[in-house]
Amino acid sequence: MCLAVPGKILSTSGEDFARMAKVSFGGIIKDVSLVYVPEAGEGNYVLVHVGYAISIVDEVEAVRTFEILEKMGELEELKPGTGAP
C-alpha cells in the first residue's frame, strides 16, 4: 500500500489545493496532485503515492548509491593481493 512511483512532471495547472500536474511514468501519463510539493515544477521527478506527489526526487542524492559502489571498488583495488598483478 505504501507503493510510490517516481515520474516526470510534464506540465502543471491550477493553484494551491487545486494544483495538479501531468506526470509521465515511463510514458504512461496520469493526473497527480501537487498540493504537498508546492515547490515542484515542470521537469522535476516526483514520487507519487495514490495520486499525490509526496516528495521531489533529488537528482544529486540519486547518484550517491553508485558513487559509493565506485569508491568501494577503488578501495578494493588498493588492497594488497587484489586487483591487477
Add this chain to the structure above:
Amino acid sequence: MKYVEEYRDPVAAQQFAEAIARTVARPWTLMEICGGQTHSIVKYGIDELLPKSVTLVHGPGCPVCVTPLELIDKALQIAARPNVIFCSFGDMLRVPGSSGDLFSVKAAGGDVRIVYSPSDAVRFAQQNPDKQVVFFAVGFETTAPANAMSVYQARQLRLTNYSILVSHVLVPPAMEVILGSPDNHVQGFLAAGHVCAVMGFDEYKPIAQKYKVPIVVTGFEPLDLLQGIFMCIAQLEEGRCEVENQYARVVRPEGNRSAQDLVARVFRVVHRKWRGIGEIPHSGLGLAPEFAAFDAETRFGVSGYTAQEDPECISGLVMQGAKRPEECTAYGSRCTPDHPLGAPMVSSEGACAAYYRYRRLRTYDVAEIGSLARD
C-alpha cells in the same frame, strides 16, 4: 523508467552483496519494516545474495494485514447497505472478514468500487448526491496525507454524503512492541522509505538510542535494499546504533511538512488494534473532533462491534518476525490466496503472499527431490 531501472542493475547488486560479505564478521538479524520491501526481497532473491550469517525477518508494515477483523466486518456491513457506494484500494477487497469479503458483497449486488486515490471517492460523492459514499481509509503514514486531504476537500465542498472508515496505523509504536518483547531477536531495522518521505526520521532517533539498534531508512528497489542492509551491518559491526538514510533521493530528515500539517489537523493519535497482534497504545490515527462528522463508524452506527480471529492463523507472529510463513501449519494447504485464513496471504504486501507467489515451488531442496525420484 528513470529512478527505477538503474536500481535493479544486477552487476551493482553483486558488488553490494560482496561488500556485505566482506563486512560481516558475526551473525546478525535484521528486520525490514515495510511489506513492499518484503516483496522486493523475496521477488528478487535479495536474501539469497546475503551471507548465511545475515538473517532477514519480515516486519508488520502491511496495512491490509494489520487492519483488525472487526473493521473488515464493519466494512462488509456498510458496503452491503443499499444506498452506499463503498470505495477501497483494491488490496482490501479479498481480505477475509468473519464471513465473506468485499468481493462477496459486490457479487451479492453491493456497490463496491476499487479506486486509485481517495480523491476518486470524493468525486463519486459529488456526482452522486443521493448516495452515501464511504472510503475505506487504511494505511500507514504514507497514505495518511491523501486520506486527510479527501476529508478536508469534502468539508470544503460541503459534502454531507462522504465519510471514511478509518484504520490508520503508525510505524514507530509497532517497532517498540517488537523491540520490547522478551523474545525479540531483531538487531537492526530497515525503516520504511515512503513512511519516512512523509514523516522524516527524527522520531526514530529515540528508538535507536533506547533499544541500541541501528535504523537505516531504506528504499524499495534491489540496490536500495542491499545498500540499506550494508549500512545496517556496517553499524552493527562497528558497534554503532544510529539512524541513517539510504533513501536520501526521496527522504528529507524533516519529511514533508505540509503533508504532516494536514494530517495533524484532520487526524489525532489514538490507540489501535492490530490484526493478529492486539491493541498497541498510541499506534493509530482517528478523525480529530473537528472532522468527527466524517466518521463512517458513527454515521452507520457500527462502532460497538467486535470479532474473534481464526485461531489457526499465526499472522501476528509472522508480522512481528517471530515466525516465517512456511512455519504455519495452514500455509499453502488450508490457507492459500484463493482461500485465505489471514490477510497476509492476500495482500500484495503480505509476507505469506510473497512466499506463496515466489517461493512455493522451491519447498524441496535438491537432495529431497533426488530421494523422491529414487522412491
